[in-house]
Amino acid sequence: MATSSPRSMPRFSQFVALFLLFGFAITSRAGDPPLTLDYYKSSCPSVLEIVRKEMECAVLSNPRNAALIIRLHFHDCFVQGCDGSVLLDDTITLQGEKKAPTNINSLGGFRIIDRIKTMLESECPGVVSCADILTVAARDATLLVGGPYWDVPLGRKDSRTASYELAAANLPTADESLPSIISKFLYQGLSVTDTVALAGAHTVGMARCANFRARIYGDFEATSGKSPASEANLGHLRSICPSIGGGDNNIAPMDRVTPDLFDNSVYQLLQQGEGLLSSDQEMYSSILALQTRGIVKKYAADQIAFFEQFSESMVRMGNITNPESSVNGEVRKNCRFINTWAPEI
Numbered sequence: 261m262a263t264s265s266p267r268s269m270p271r272f273s274q275f276v277a278l279f280l281l282f283g284f285a286i287t288s289r290a291g292d293p294p295l296t297l298d299y300y301k302s303s304c305p306s307v308l309e310i311v312r313k314e315m316e317c318a319v320l321s322n323p324r325n326a327a328l329i330i331r332l333h334f335h336d337c338f339v340q341g342c343d344g345s346v347l348l349d350d351t352i353t354l355q356g357e358k359k360a361p362t363n364i365n366s367l368g369g370f371r372i373i374d375r376i377k378t379m380l381e382s383e384c385p386g387v388v389s390c391a392d393i394l395t396v397a398a399r400d401a402t403l404l405v406g407g408p409y410w411d412v413p414l415g416r417k418d419s420r421t422a423s424y425e426l427a428a429a430n431l432p433t434a435d436e437s438l439p440s441i442i443s444k445f446l447y448q449g450l451s452v453t454d455t456v457a458l459a460g461a462h463t464v465g466m467a468r469c470a471n472f473r474a475r476i477y478g479d480f481e482a483t484s485g486k487s488p489a490s491e492a493n494l495g496h497l498r499s500i501c502p503s504i505g506g507g508d509n510n511i512a513p514m515d516r517v518t519p520d521l522f523d524n525s526v527y528q529l530l531q532q533g534e535g536l537l538s539s540d541q542e543m544y545s546s547i548l549a550l551q552t553r554g555i556v557k558k559y560a561a562d563q564i565a566f567f568e569q570f571s572e573s574m575v576r577m578g579n580i581t582n583p584e585s586s587v588n589g590e591v592r593k594n595c596r597f598i599n600t601w602a603p604e605i
């Protein structure tokens with residue numbers, strides 16, 4: 261059954277965000293989680309090695325898997341905190357998040373997490389939470405496609421609940437305005453800088469036509485300035501994604517330059533006005549992009565600055581806790597079900 265939670269976003273924060281866009285600071289809500297780097301040191305010393313090995317196989321077999329896992333972690337953390345809620349399947353008594361509008365036909369990587377969990381349950385049964393597995397897997401995914409490394413604080417507990425409603429309310433969408441997107445990040449205790457840096461994850465992975473149709477038949481030509489190269493790119497995108505007559509699930513890379521490499525070229529595309537998602541392009545082109553435009557320019561010019569900030573922001577996002585799960589959470593035996601429901605694996 262879906263639960264309501266204090267993490268539903270109040271509407272007034274969308275207005276507050278307009279002011280914050282211009283550079284006011286906000287204190288973090290994502291502070292003080294009881295997480296430590298050596299949490300599994302004695303209870304499961306091989307945890308990092310096991311996750312890394314499984315992620316290596318997954319990314320080697322298909323680099324897209326890295327993108328799927330990074331996004332899964334984001335969609336976990338923005339709904340009740342990083343508590344593995346996104347991994348739960350629907351049951352008679354629990355409505356999961358997988359069928360929420362931003363997730364349905366869109367999220368993937370669940371089987372990779374299942375495989376890691378199975379390995380860990382045979383190595384150290386009942387010890388490593390699914391939320392921690394996903395957090396470490398997202399770090400490894402980033403590293404394996406060329407991105408930065410960071411140490412992952414550990415000790416999250418898995419939720420016994422999920423929230424379809426919060427998934428629908430808290431997760432940003434491609435057609436959302438910049439102030440509204442920023443307000444969703446601020447609400448999670450993440451800054452404007454975090455928002456721009458974390459959106460840099462779009463340097464890998466694919467988007468579905470349904471999420472970029474309005475952009476390529478809308479303001480793409482205006483932002484990209486109709487250069488021959490951008491016109492050719494636009495023609496190609498339109499051939500993948502017809503204006504009418506279906507094709508909603510046809511996909512295109514968000515970073516057409518280096519789709520399988522974690523680098524800063526997605527920001528360079530935004531500077532050229534060729535961002536695939538409207539939400540990304542707004543960070544550079546919107547009249548409200550006073551603060552974000554400068555950050556995009558900085559990361560487009562300086563990959564090291566992007567990598568440093570991305571690492572820091574991923575730790576901050578990963579530290580969004582679910583106070584309820586911290587106290588009443590569990591270590592699921594099977595990431596798809598709470599323990600009272602879990603079939604033997």
Ligand code: HEM
Nearest residue numbers: 327331334366432433434458459461465466467468471539
């Ligand atoms: C800033 C607000 C964001 C918006 C509006 C947004 C929106 C989207 C959309 C619409 C897609 C394509 C999904 C589809 O077509 O099925 C996507 C894909 C993706 N997003 Fe985001 N996203 C945002 C932030 C983030 C963050 C913070 C991360 C991770 C740190 C992230 C990681 C990804 C990845 C890796 C993909 C590719 C997934 C794949 O290949 O299937 N996004 N995002």
